[in-house]
Amino acid sequence: MQFTHLGHAAVLVETATTRILIDPGNFSGAWHGLTNLDAVLVTHQHPDHVNPDNIAALLSANPDALVAVEASVIDAVDLGGRARPLMPGDTVDVGDVHVAAVGGQHALIHRDIPRIANVGLVLSAEGEPTFFHPGDELDTIVEGVDVVAVPIMGPWAAMKEHIDFLRALKAPDGFAVHEALLSERGWALAFSRYNAMTPTTVHDLRDGRPWTPVR
Known part of the structure; x- marks a missing residue:
C-alpha cells in the first residue's frame, strides 16, 4: 500500500490495482486534477475535508469512482447525486x-x-498494511492498525490528546496530516514530540512524494 499526502487532510492511497482519495479539502490543491480514481471518501462535512468549490470538477474527472461520504455530507455539499452514505459500522x-x-x-x-x-x-487489503484515517476525532481506537494518518494539529485538540491517541492506537507507523494551520516551528515542535513520546514513528510526507512503509 502506497500513501501520498496531498496537503492537510487529503491522502491518496494506492495498491497495485486501486486508487482511493480521502478528504479532498480546501486547505490543499494538490489533489485537483487527479484522474483514474476508484473511490473518493470523505470523513465529514467541514470544507477542509471536502471542498465544495472543487469537488464537482474532481468527480467529473473521475466518472466511474465510487463516492462514499459520512452521511451528513450528502446534504451539506453538492455531490451530483453520486454519493452513498457511510455510517459507523458500514463497510x-x-x-x-x-x-x-x-x-x-x-x-x-x-x-x-x-x-x-x-x-x-x-482501509485494509490482503498482504497490505492496515491504514486508519481518523478524520477529526481522536476517541476511536482501532485494533491492528499498521499506519495512521496523524492529525498533527487541530483547533479541537491539544498535544496531550494526540499523544494519548497514538499511545492507545499503538500503530508502528504514521504520517502527519491536518497541518495547514501550523507554522514551521509549530510543525517541528509537534512532530518531534509525537515521535519522542509515542510508539508510532511519524513520517514527514509534506514533499508530496509517494511513500510505502517498510517493516
Missing part, C-alpha cells in the same frame, strides 16, 4: 481494498459549538 469494498467506517462524532471544538458527525476510515 464497502473498492477493488482489492476493504473500507470500514468507525467512530461517529467530530472531536469537541468548544461546548458552544454543536458537534457534527465524523467517520474514521480503516
Whole structure:
C-alpha cells in the first residue's frame, strides 16, 4: 500500500490495482486534477475535508469512482447525486481494498459549538498494511492498525490528546496530516514530540512524494 499526502487532510492511497482519495479539502490543491480514481471518501462535512468549490470538477474527472461520504455530507455539499452514505459500522469494498467506517462524532471544538458527525476510515487489503484515517476525532481506537494518518494539529485538540491517541492506537507507523494551520516551528515542535513520546514513528510526507512503509 502506497500513501501520498496531498496537503492537510487529503491522502491518496494506492495498491497495485486501486486508487482511493480521502478528504479532498480546501486547505490543499494538490489533489485537483487527479484522474483514474476508484473511490473518493470523505470523513465529514467541514470544507477542509471536502471542498465544495472543487469537488464537482474532481468527480467529473473521475466518472466511474465510487463516492462514499459520512452521511451528513450528502446534504451539506453538492455531490451530483453520486454519493452513498457511510455510517459507523458500514463497510464497502473498492477493488482489492476493504473500507470500514468507525467512530461517529467530530472531536469537541468548544461546548458552544454543536458537534457534527465524523467517520474514521480503516482501509485494509490482503498482504497490505492496515491504514486508519481518523478524520477529526481522536476517541476511536482501532485494533491492528499498521499506519495512521496523524492529525498533527487541530483547533479541537491539544498535544496531550494526540499523544494519548497514538499511545492507545499503538500503530508502528504514521504520517502527519491536518497541518495547514501550523507554522514551521509549530510543525517541528509537534512532530518531534509525537515521535519522542509515542510508539508510532511519524513520517514527514509534506514533499508530496509517494511513500510505502517498510517493516
